[in-house]
Amino acid sequence: MSTVIDNGGTAGTSAIEAYGLGKRYRRGWALQDCTFRLPAGRICGLVGPNGSGKTTLMGLVTHLLKPTTGSVRVFGALPGSEEARRRTAFLAQEKPLFRRFTVAETLRLGRELNPRWEQQTAEDIVRAGDIPLGARIGALSGGQRTRVAFALAFGRRPDLLVLDEPMSDLDPLVRHELTSVLMAEAAEHGTTVLMSSHHLTDLENSCDYLLVIASGGVRLAGEVDEILTAHTLLTGARTGRGGPPRLDRHTVVESRVSGRQVTALVRPDGPVAGDWQADSPNLEEVLLAYLRSPGTPPLVSPSAQADPKAAAA
Amino acid sequence: MSSTATASAPAPTTARGGPRLRGLAWLVWRQHRAAFRTGIVLTVLCAAWFAYRRWAMLDFLRGAGWPEVPYADYMDGFVPYMSRLMESATTLGVFVPALVGVFVGAPLFAHDLEHGTGKLVLSQTVGRGRWVATKLGMPLLLAAVCTALLSAVYGWWLAPVAEADSTLYWETGAAAGPVPVALTLFTLTAGAAIGMVLRRTLLSMVVSFGFATAVQYAWSSFWTDLGDPVSVTSRAGVDAFPDIPAAANQLEQWYLTGSGERIGWGSCAEATEKATDACLAEKDVVGWAVDYLPASELTPVLWTGSAILFALTAAVAAFVVLWGRKRLF
Numbered sequence: 001m002s003t004v005i006d007n008g009g010t011a012g013t014s015a016i017e018a019y020g021l022g023k024r025y026r027r028g029w030a031l032q033d034c035t036f037r038l039p040a041g042r043i044c045g046l047v048g049p050n051g052s053g054k055t056t057l058m059g060l061v062t063h064l065l066k067p068t069t070g071s072v073r074v075f076g077a078l079p080g081s082e083e084a085r086r087r088t089a090f091l092a093q094e095k096p097l098f099r100r101f102t103v104a105e106t107l108r109l110g111r112e113l114n115p116r117w118e119q120q121t122a123e124d125i126v127r128a129g130d131i132p133l134g135a136r137i138g139a140l141s142g143g144q145r146t147r148v149a150f151a152l153a154f155g156r157r158p159d160l161l162v163l164d165e166p167m168s169d170l171d172p173l174v175r176h177e178l179t180s181v182l183m184a185e186a187a188e189h190g191t192t193v194l195m196s197s198h199h200l201t202d203l204e205n206s207c208d209y210l211l212v213i214a215s216g217g218v219r220l221a222g223e224v225d226e227i228l229t230a231h232t233l234l235t236g237a238r239t240g241r242g243g244p245p246r247l248d249r250h251t252v253v254e255s256r257v258s259g260r261q262v263t264a265l266v267r268p269d270g271p272v273a274g275d276w277q278a279d280s281p282n283l284e285e286v287l288l289a290y291l292r293s294p295g296t297p298p299l300v301s302p303s304a305q306a307d308p309k310a311a312a313a
Numbered sequence: 314m315s316s317t318a319t320a321s322a323p324a325p326t327t328a329r330g331g332p333r334l335r336g337l338a339w340l341v342w343r344q345h346r347a348a349f350r351t352g353i354v355l356t357v358l359c360a361a362w363f364a365y366r367r368w369a370m371l372d373f374l375r376g377a378g379w380p381e382v383p384y385a386d387y388m389d390g391f392v393p394y395m396s397r398l399m400e401s402a403t404t405l406g407v408f409v410p411a412l413v414g415v416f417v418g419a420p421l422f423a424h425d426l427e428h429g430t431g432k433l434v435l436s437q438t439v440g441r442g443r444w445v446a447t448k449l450g451m452p453l454l455l456a457a458v459c460t461a462l463l464s465a466v467y468g469w470w471l472a473p474v475a476e477a478d479s480t481l482y483w484e485t486g487a488a489a490g491p492v493p494v495a496l497t498l499f500t501l502t503a504g505a506a507i508g509m510v511l512r513r514t515l516l517s518m519v520v521s522f523g524f525a526t527a528v529q530y531a532w533s534s535f536w537t538d539l540g541d542p543v544s545v546t547s548r549a550g551v552d553a554f555p556d557i558p559a560a561a562n563q564l565e566q567w568y569l570t571g572s573g574e575r576i577g578w579g580s581c582a583e584a585t586e587k588a589t590d591a592c593l594a595e596k597d598v599v600g601w602a603v604d605y606l607p608a609s610e611l612t613p614v615l616w617t618g619s620a621i622l623f624a625l626t627a628a629v630a631a632f633v634v635l636w637g638r639k640r641l642f
Contacts, residue, residue, distance in 0.1 A: 062436055082438070090436035096429030098344060105343060112336050113437035156437070 012303075013040040013075065015160050015192035016061055019306045020070030023056050030056040033217040034070070037306040038194060038209065040159070043186060045203035046196040047287055048213040054196040055093065057213065058162050061194070062090040074160060086115060089158035093165045095149045099138035103131055103148055110155045122155030125181060143174035150178065154185045161186065163195040167202065175199075179206055204283040211304070212290055219290050222301025224283060230299060233281040234264045234272065247272075253296045254289040265289040267299065337439065337447040348417050349455055356459040360466045363401065367470035370394045374473060384477040391474075395481060398471060402488035405463055410496040411525035417452050418504020419517035422637070426512040431641065445637030449505055449630060456501050460494045476608060482560040483611065487536070490615035495622035496532065500525045502629045509636055532618070537564060539621075540606040540614040547600040551593060555601055560608035571597040 014037050021034040031053030038044050048054050059065035060072055063079035074084040097106055103126055111117045126133065129147040137145060146166065153161055166182070167175040183206055186193050194211075197203050203210070210227055212220035220227060231253070238260050247255075247266060255264035265281055272278060281289075290296060334342050342349065373394055374380075377387035384391075422445075425431035435441050468489035475489075476482055503524055508517035540562075546569050547555035557563060567575035578601075581592035606614070 064432060064435060082440075085440075086438045088436075090432075092429055092432045092436070094429045096433045098430055098433075099428075101343070109340060109434075110437065112339050113434065113439050115438055 014038065014073070014306075015040040015042070016072065016074055016194065017076075017306050018057075018060075018070065018072040021057070021060060021067055021072050022069035023053070023060060023065060024068040031060070031213070032069075032215070034213060035306050036211055036218050036221045036300065037304050038192065038211070039303050040075070040192050041190050042209035043183070043193045043207045044195065044209035044211055045207035046194055046211050046213070047198075047200070047203065047291075048196075048219075049291055052214050054213065055164055058090065058164050058194070058196065061160075062088055062162055064090070087159040088162065089153040089156045089160070090162045091149050091153050091164065091166055093168065095146055095166075097137045097145060097149060097152075099136070101137050102133065103135050103137065103140075104133040106137060106148055106152060107133075107155060110152045114156045116157055118155055118157050121157065121185075122151040125151035125154060125185070128181070129177075143170050143178070146170060146174075146178060147181070150181060150185075154189075154191075157189060158191060160192045160194065163193065165196050165198070167197065167199065175202070182206070200284040200287055203287075209304075210283075210287075212287065214291065214294055217298070218300060219294075219296070219298050220286075220300075221304035222299070223303065226301045227286060227299065228280060228283060230267050231281050231286050232266055232268050232272065233279040233285060234262075234266060234276040235279065236262050236264075236274065236276045238262050247274075251297060253286075254293045337444060338451065340434065341448050341451045345417070345421075345452065349452075352413075352417070352455060352459055356463055359404075359463055363463070363466045363470045366394075366397050366401070367473075370397075370470070371473060379473075384474075388478075395474075395478075398474075398481065398485050401467060401470075402485040405460075405467055405488040405493045406496065407529055409460060409463070409493060410500040411522065411529070413456055413497050414500030414504040414525045415518050415521045417456070418501040419508045419521040420514045421448060421452065421505045421508055422633075423508030423512055423514045423517040426509070426641070427514055435641075441641060442634060442638050445634050445641075449502065449633055452501060452505075453498055453630075456497050457494055460497045464489055464491070464493045476560045479560050479562060482608060483562040483606075486611050487615060490612065491619040492615050492622075495619035495626070496528065499622045499626045499629070500528060502626045502633065503528075506629050506633045506636070509633055509641075536614065536618050537562065537606060539617045540610040542604040542606055542610075544602060544604050546602045549600055551598060551600065553600065555603050557603060557605050558607060562606040562610075564604045564606060566604075567602045568593075568596070568598040569600045569602045571599050575602050 016036075016038040018037075019035050022032045023030045030051075034053070034057060046054050046057070056065060060067050061074060061079055063085065066080075072079060074088055077084040077087075079085075079088070098109070101109070107119065107122050107126070110122060111119060123133070126148060129144060131140065131144050131147065137148065140148065150166075153163075163182075167178060170178065179202065182193070182195075185191065195203075195207070204224075208224055210220060210222065210224050211218065234247075238257060247264060250269050250272065251267040253265040253267065255262060265285065266272070373390065374387070377390060379387065422431070425434070434444055467485075471481075471485055471489050474481065475486065500521070504517070504521035507520050507524065508514070511517045511520065542564055543561075545555040545557060547553055548569065551568070566578055568578050568580060569575060576596065576598070580596065581589050581598070583589040583592055
C-alpha cells in the first residue's frame with residue numbers, strides 16, 4: 001500500500017533495480033520484500049535503523065551475498081555478471097585494505113584486478129591528501145586509509161559506487177574533506193552513488209536521492225526534493241481531548257503532543273483544513289518521523305518504482 | 314581531465330627481483346610473499362645441506378672400504394651418518410607437511426575472511442571461483458615443486474646406502490619417494506579448507522596442527538598395510554628364525570604350532586627357561602611364522618599411498634572451490 005506522488009514518467013537507465021529482494025540467515029530475515037529502483041547518476045542515501053538490512057542490501061547489490069528471494073539488477077545485469085562487477089565498486093564499512101601493502105601496491109591491486117583502471121585518478125586522490133605512495137597502509141591514520149580506499153574505488157571509474165557508512169569513524173574535519181572528494185569525483189564522472197549513513201545532516205548535504213528501509217521493507221524512496229515537498233509539518237493548538245482536528249483524509253506520518261501544542265508530519269492529500277500552521281520539514285525531520293513510525297504506508301516516488309518485468313527478467 | 318585520461322599507466326617497477334606476475338597471481342604472490350620466500354629459501358638451504366651430508370657420508374664410506382666391504386663391517390662408524398639420514402627423513406615426512414599445513418594452509422583464506430580483505434578482493438572485477446583457485450593453486454604448485462626437489466635430493470643422498478639396512482631402507486625410504494609431496498599437499502589443502510570454514514586465523518592454525526598430527530599418525534599406522542606381504546615359516550624350533558632378506562620390512566611374527574596354527578610369540582613368556590620350554594612343548598610350538606614386505610614392495614606401497622593422498626587432496630580442493638563459490642559471505 002504505497003502512495004504514488006504523480007506519474008511523472010521514469011525515463012533513464014536504472015543503476016539498481018530490486019524486486020521483492022530478501023535475504024534470510026539462519027537467525028532470521030536480514031532483509032525482506034525490498035522493491036525499489038535507483039536511477040543512474042543519483043547520489044542516494046541509504047537510511048535505516050541498525051539491523052534493518054542496509055549492509056545486507058549492499059552485499060546483494062555487489063554480489064557478496066546471494067538473495068534468498070526476489071532479484072536485483074545492476075544496470076540491467078545480474079550482480080555476479082562480469083559486466084556488473086566491472087561497473088560496480090564497493091567500499092565495505094571496515095574499509096579493508098592489506099595492511100602490509102604500500103599505497104602504491106594497493107593502487108596496483110586495483111590496476112591488476114580491474115580491466116578498467118585509471119591510475120591518474122587514483123593517484124590524484126591520494127596525492128591531494130599528502131599521502132606518500134611508498135607509505136605502508138598499516139602506518140596510515142583512519143582518514144588517510146579511507147582516502148586510499150576511495151582512491152581504489154574511484155580508480156576503477158565505476159558507474160555505481162556502493163559505500164557502507166564511509167565516514168562513520170572519521171573526525172568531522174576529515175569527514176567534510178572526504179565528502180568533498182566523493183562529491184567532486186561523482187559529479188565529474190557522473191557516478192551513481194549508494195551510500196549508507198547514520199549522519200542525517202551529511203545526507204541532507206550530499207544526497208539528491210533517498211532510500212529508507214526498515215524491517216518491513218522500503219519505507220521511503222525517491223528524490224529528496226519530491227520527498228520533502230510531499231510532506232508538511234503542521235503545528236496547531238490542542239482542542240479538547242481528541243487528536244488534531246480533521247487530518248483524516250491526509251496520511252499522518254507522526255503526530256506529537258507537547259503541552260497544548262500538537263505537531264504533525266503529514267503527507268497532505270489536498271489542502272489542509274483547520275487551524276494549522278504549515279511549514280516545510282527538513283530532511284532530518286522527515287527521516288526521524290518515518291523511522292519512529294513503522295506503521296506509516298511507504299512513500300515511493302515514480303522514479304523509484306521498480307518494474308517487475310525488468311527486475312525479474 | 315577526461316581529455317588527458319590515461320587508460321592504464323605502465324607498471325612501476327616495484328617487484329625488486331620478484332617474479333613478474335599479473336592480475337590475481339601478482340596479488341597472491343604479493344600477499345603471501347613472506348611465506349613463499351621463506352619456503353624457497355628453506356628449500357634451497359635444506360637441499361644444499363642434504364648435498365653436503367651426502368658428500369660427508371661418501372667420504373666416510375670410501376674411507377671404510379665401501380662398496381667392497383659388507384655393511385656390517387662399517388656399521389658402527391656409520392651410526393652418526395645414519396642418524397642424520399633418519400632425522401632428515403622425519404623432517405621431510407613429518408615436520409614439513411605439518412608446518413606447511415599450519416603456516417601456509419590455515420591462514421590462506423582465514424586471514425582474508427577475518428580481516429575483510431577477501432571482500433576487498435572480491436569487490437574488484439574478480440570472480441570468486443578464480444580467486445579461490447589462484448589462491449589455493451599457487452601455494453600448492455610451489456609446495457609441490459619444493460617438496461619434490463627436497464625429496465629428490467634426499468633420495469640422491471640416501472641412494473648409496475639405501476638397501477644396506479632394513480630400518481634405514483624402510484624408515485627413510487618414505488622420505489625419498491612421492492610421500493612428502495603428497496602429505497604436504499594434503500595438509501596444505503586441508504589447512505586451507507579448515508581456514509575457509511572456521512574463518513579465524515589462530516583457531517584454524519591450531520585445528521590444522523591437530524589435523525596434521527592425526528594424518529601423520531594414521532599414515533604411520535597404516536601405510537605398510539598397503540603392501541602385499543610375504544609369509545615364511547620355519548619348523549626347526551624356536552631358536553631357528555626363518556631367513557628374511559636384509560632390506561625386508563618385518564611386519565609381524567608368530568609361533569608356529571605343529572598343526573600349522575599361529576599363536577602370539579608372547580604366549581610362553583614364563584619366568585624361567587624351564588617353564589618356557591614346558592609351555593612351548595605343551596602348545597606344540599615347532600617354529601616361526603613371519604610376515605614381511607620384500608624390498609621390492611617399498612616403491613609400489615609409497616606410490617599407492619601417495620595416490621590415495623593425492624585423491625584426498627583433490628577432493629578437499631574441490632570442496633574448497635565449491636565452498637568458496639557458494640558460502641564465502
